Amino acid sequence: MEWTTDRRIGMQTGILFVIGLVVLDFVLIGVIGTQPISFTTFISALTILASLPLITLIVYQLIGLNRSGYSLDRNTLTIAWGPIRQIVPTASIERIMLGHEIQGRIQKFRGWRWPGLAVGQAEVPEAGLTLFYASAPRQQQLVVITPMLSYVISPTDIPGFIEAIKARYELGPTQNTPQTSIHPAIFDWALWRDRAAIWFEVLACVLCTALFAFSCLRYPNLPRSLPLHYALTGEADRFGSPAQSFILPVIGLIALLGNTVVGGLIYRRERMAAYVLWGGAILVQVLLWISAINLLRA
16 A cells, blocks of 8 residues: 655745745856956855755755655555655554654754745654654654654644554564665765765865965965976976966866775775875875966065
8 A cells, every 4th residue: 555745835835945946046157157256256156066966966856856755565665755765564553653752852863844845854852763754744744653763754644544544553474574774875875984985175275265265365476477387506497377376276187086086996905005096186186286376486
């Protein structure tokens, strides 16, 4: 038996978020294209870059909401949300609590929430650690409680869903089914839990981003003819336009992206080699910073 979710409000809200971010990006692109290069250029470009993963994540949640629903048979309750499946044995369900019966505040929520969507996990009073897969406000939610985990869902026909659960619980299961989660393998990559790898990448990204910021900040004060190379005597022997000052941060970005991708590809087989690549990306940023300071000095 299949049970649907009311997706209208959640889809409309998420689409409005995406449209708003896209419009903002086009406005900022216009600012970048019409204004002289300055620190404002950097802030605008950084905002655009930051919006891209945010748009991607919102779209991912919209896909999950669009493919959401709950199926019920004699043995299991299956919660579907995009590529994720939560398998809950009906025999393990201790009780079902209506959303308005929750006393106190939901704490430590981690995930996504906007009108018409709640996906994530939190500590719920009387239910403990709870996974959220709902598309309705609390008054229209159900909390399915088991000894291992609890689940917040929002079938459109709450009375019918509760009656169906009761009927199957009384009949009893025909087979034992483990309580489990089915999700894409990428969610389980050890890389996401490797603090050393994360810090390598964060530091390299910060150095590379700051180098772009420094170049934009110094750009308005650069001479029309920028000395690019100095002879042994200390005199400049090669000149270029101020725009060439961005060669250094671009090199840093290429090194960062290349080392990040290659390191990620070999991480599972050669973890130490991946660390060397990511550490090398940091070293490249440091060397480029030294060159940029010399090049763009007052």
